Amino acid sequence: MRALLLEWVAGAPRLSVSAALAGRGLVTTVASPAGTAVVVGWAGSARDRTAGARRLLDAFARPGPWPRLPTGDYAAVLVCRDRVLLMRDGQARVPLFFREHGGRVDAVSTSARRLGEGAEPDRRYFCWYLTGATAQPHWESTPFHGVRRVLGGEVVELSPTGRLRCRAPRGARQAYEPPAPETDPLDLGGAARDLRRALEHAVARRLGRVTACHVSGGTDSTSVALLAARLLAAEPDEPGGLVLLAGRFGTGELAGEQPYVDEAVERIRLHAPDARLVSVDADDVCDFDDFEHHAGDADEPHAHAFRAPFWSRLHSAAAGMGCDVLLTGCGADPVADANPLHLHRLARTGRLRQMTRQARAWAAGGERGLRDVVVTNVVRPALPLATERVTLALSGRGTVLGGVGGFSRPPWLRRGFARAHGYREAGIAEARFVYGRRPEESLYDAANYLAAPDPLSWRRARQDGFLLSHPFLDPEVIATMRRLPAEAAPRPGRPKAVLREAMADLLPERIRGRTAKIPFDQLYARGLRTHGDDLIDFCRCARHPLVTEMFDVETLCRAVREARLGLGDAYACDRVNSALALVVWLDGLGRRDLTDDATVPVTAS
Known part of the structure; x- marks a missing residue:
């Protein structure tokens, strides 16, 4: 979707x-x-977007070193007298691309597809895409040769004529620095107070004129909605309404979530009696509904397009209430939860007895095997490719999905294509990004892309009038949790102990004590049963030449059939979903209507 376009006309x-x-x-x-x-989105405060945009311009238009990027969900283009600046916030919610040839940029847009119209597809990009869900946002390549991505937290400087001058490295413009600890970092109560304060600030920045909060009955979304309700109640003179958005399932295993949703809504209304509940009937929705539309119309291949039908229904309901912001609880699992990857630190520093003792506690608390805990948090971060190759070699070869993990080459991706276009190198780079040299710290770097892949929010923004925003992925919240020692948060058997302590005075006891939620497996299984044959037929009939060049189509179809039968694990199914989304995206590449909405010229001062 093209929200802005910068071109050079007569220099x-x-x-x-x-x-x-x-x-x-x-x-x-x-x-x-x-x-x-x-500014596309908002910088500084979702309520006062004009003031935030003006502060951004004033800060970066001054000569001298660049200041830190403000917090927000935005992409921005600044046309100054002596330079042009392109930038995105560190969470990279709003896309921004530029087309470059020979060191000169000739166009900038929020739509890679528009900039890449008629360009040759970049096959190396597809190898990066197929390595995992985090590959797209943290790598500058796009599906089209010559079109590059402005990365999250990056500033790109151009000359007034479009010459590429420099790109500030990622992380150089961090929006927030961790404060000095005020309490004993191993004290759970002190850590909880710090997290509560950071989360309140994050929610306050995101309140709009009419704010919707997703309420699923879990600790994360309920915490965000309760803080929003309290903040709005404390500002009676400020305009603002609260909408509580929930999916309602009357049948199946997901119906078990309804009592928790009801209790969460009741507690939220104690603080905001005027909060409006929008309960969306979702019994008839399933994954892969209208998959050709959701996966095919995206600007880039969208690995999570299979789940778009459910979220689209909720988005439509929020838009009907006039909401201009939708807050979620995404990100709490990797950010606010205990960090089990500190077991890797204990192992690499030689404290094997301590590592084994804590791994046993994790296994007992999570009802998992000790071997599973050690492999997941110690072995796999150290040797991801080697580990998965061994797993593949030892697993049963009777199914296509056996042994397909996060970084191994799936059998439906042709070996020759993967070798020619850098799949192994992409997998190694992806492993370094996800785990890094210190996996317990890299978890926070990757959390943003692991927790909230929401291209659907951007694609629907024109019709809905809002973007999703995630307080748990706010830089202040991440910085607060990052500065805690790895030993501070773990409470085996009690996930997100710091968050539960932080919200102890607000959360209903029943929700505060929950240790697990019902997953959306029902929607996925029903979607494959309903649409499995259509997905297989679509793969076999796909007309884009890259589909057969890249995939062994019959092996991919076999994987869909096996997933339909419940074979494979979450990793394997994720890889199938990514491949299906790519097939649909490629097949419609040359047949999409690229007609844009009416545009308004902006006069540069």
């Missing part, structure tokens, strides 16, 4: 923005004698 930059998105407040334009800024 001068020319900006235009989507009239529809600007009218809905998702694109903000400000100008000053120093230049012009277009």
Whole structure:
């Protein structure tokens, strides 16, 4: 979706923005004698987007070193008198791309597909995409040769004529530095107070004129909704409404979540009696509904497009209530939970007895085997490719899905294609990103992309008028948890102990004591039963030549049949979902309508 377009006409930059998105407040334009800024999303505060855009322009238009990027969910283009700056917030919610040839940029847009129209597909990109769900956002390549991604937290500087001057490395413009510890870092109560304060700040930054909160009955979403309700109640003179958005399942295993949802809503309304509940009937929805639309119309291949039908229904309900922000609980699992990867640190520093003792506690608390805990948190981070090759060699070869883990080459990806276009190198780079030299710290770096892959939110923004926002992935929250020693958070058998302590005075006891939620396996299984034959037929009939060049189609179809029977694990099914989304995306690549909404020219100061 093209929210903005920057081109050079006769050597001068020319900006235009989507009239529809600007009218809905998702694109903000400000100008000053120093230049012009277009901000897609919000910077600083979701409520006052104009003030945030103006502060961004004032800060970066000044000569001298660049300041830190503000917190927010945004992509921004600043056209100043002596330079052009492209930037995104560190969480990378809003996309931004530029087309470059020979060191000169000739176009910038939020749509890679528009910039890459007619360009040769980049086969190396597809190998990166197929290594895992985190590959897209943290790598600069796109599906099209010559089109590059502005990375999260990065600033790209161009000359006024479009010459590429420099790219600030990721992490150089961090929005938030961890504060000095005020309490004993091993004290759970002190850590809980720090997390509560950081989470309140994160929610406050994201409150809009009408704020929707997803309420699923779990600790994470209920915590966010309770904090939003308290903050709104404390500001009676500020305009703002609260909408509670929940999916309702009357049958099947997911119906077991309804009592928790009801209790969460009851507690939230104690703080915000006027909060409106929107309960969306989801009994008839299943994964892969209208898959050709959800996977095929995305700007890039969307690995989680199979789950889009459920979220689309919730998004439509929130849009009907006039919401301009939708808050979720995404990110709490990797960010606010105990970090089991500290077992890897104990192992590599030679404290094997301590590692074994804590691994036993983790295994007992999580009802898992000791070997499973050690392999997941010690062996796999150290040798991901080697571990999965051994797993593949030792696993039964009777099924296609056996042994397909996070980084091994799935059997439906042709060996020659993978070798020619760098699949192994992509897998190694992905492993380094996810685990790094210190896996217990890299977890937080990867958490943003692991927890909340929401291209659907961006694609629907024009019709819905809002983007999803995730307080648990706020830089302040991540920094607060990052500075805690690895030994502070683990409470085997009691996940997210710091969060539960932080929200002890607000959460209902029944929700605070939950240790597991009912997964969405029912939607996935029903989707494959309903649409499995259509997915197989689509793979066999796909017309884009890259499909057969890249995949052994019959092996992929066999994998779909096996997944339909319940074979394989979550890793293997994720790989199948990614491949299916790519097939659908490629097949519609040359047949999509690229007509844009009406645009409004922006006059650069």
